[in-house]
Amino acid sequence: MSAIFELLFQLLFYTLIANYIFYFLQRISMKKFFSLMIALFMMTSNVITPLNKLSLQTSVSIMDQAAQEKVEFVHVYFTALSGNFHDIIIPISKLESALDNGLKYDGSSIPGCSNIFASDMHLAIDLQSFFVNPKIKNQPKTARIFADVYQDEVTPYPADPRYMLKQAIEQAAAQDYKFFVGPEIEFFLVEKNSNGELVPWDHGNYCGVEMQQKHESIKFEMMQVLLDNGINLEKLHHEVSPGQHEIVIQYNDPLTIADHIMLAKHLIKQVAGNYGIIATFMPKPFFGVNGSGMHLHFSLAEKSTGWNVFFDENDSAFLSPLAHNFLAGVLNRIQDATVIVNSCVNSFKRLVIGYEAPVYVCWAKKNRSALIRIPQINASQPYAARAEIRCADALCNPYLACTFLLKAGLEGIKNNEQVKPAVEENLFKLTLTQIQDRGITALPSSLQQAITMFEQSSNMHAMFDPIFMAEYAKLKQSQATQFARIVTDWELENYV
8 A cells, every 4th residue: 555655755755746747838938947957957957068178277187187098108289270270299207397497489480570670480389179188009198288379378369369269269268159060071092194194082972871891991980080089070981072071070179170170170180091091181182073162061059158149049041140140240241351261272163053052141030142041940050050151171270260250250240241131042053143143253363363352451450460461471381482473284284
């Protein structure tokens, strides 16, 4: 009998709890409920993820971890203004000094520091980026850490891309915003044929199955290496063009994402090189086929609650008025900032009509020919509301690309800028007159044009430090001038 009474009591108890929860949910907004769930998770979870770091690294904790893991060498990574990835390797005996005092390097040997009279530049170590690498057979145990470029021990270099992104993140945090980015990175795997020419290593198609076991094994190895190195990979698949692939990295804060983009490109190239093939992130390595881009998904959240402020359940695209302001800020400045997200001569051979690369400045809910697309979600996915900018490529500097997106979006919010109506037509099938009648503008068609628009833009000068503006324009102009003087194979074939 007591068992029956106990069962009835439990049934009554859980019924009361269920009724209370139903009553509670009817009287709070989705935003408050979502924020409550985040707070509950953070109080109960013992798992530290990149999105939720519950502890901070110190020099002592890093040295303790390095000793426990028997680390022998440490890679100190930094990224130049050009987007080139650089590395200084130090033995474990020098790690503590580097953590406390930083490192020196010759800035005159890396383009982008010409305004600094002293060639000695300083690397300030970012303690929060320390990571112990997986053990590789017959190799010493290593770790990695990222660094920011300083002019001296106390003065950040205003044109250091990583420092610039940190400043933008702080600017957003001061307004109770946190930015999130998720990249889709396209690249080609190529090899040399019997004539020594670079050709795609396969003839696959979009999401095609791999016909060669060796090729599949190499792709598995690439994925495993990224995962083992702390990069939260979502998927890898074949893209439209022969030899073309795409990796998708799970969304995170922009600093982590930019670090991981640089690291992922490096690791993919390493794995490919081990098998005698080449992984290239060049936007347009082959004429007549689709080029490679780096689509960036982005959203904005309340820093204090985690609520996605891009979401509005009453909007047809589930985008809030604030999200529209953010998009307007980006769209109103993207022409002048094209040289940031499409930073090399080859970028503009991808940005042509007919190869799925967006060239027209507009947005759409589904239309993939638009510059910014709104991925489809439903009303029960407030966390997934986001936009996707499709013009960038993987040779751009990801720190600068994320900095531009965040700062431009914040300007749009501050100025209450409004987007034009979404364009759902296939823009590539419209005539130039039809494009102009709709008030749609196009991206620059060459690196030189992009540089000129960047230098002459009042928006860019308002957003960025003058040292960065001068150094970046000088660096890009050097590349454009050098290419203009090069005699190409096409010229030899057509004019000799």
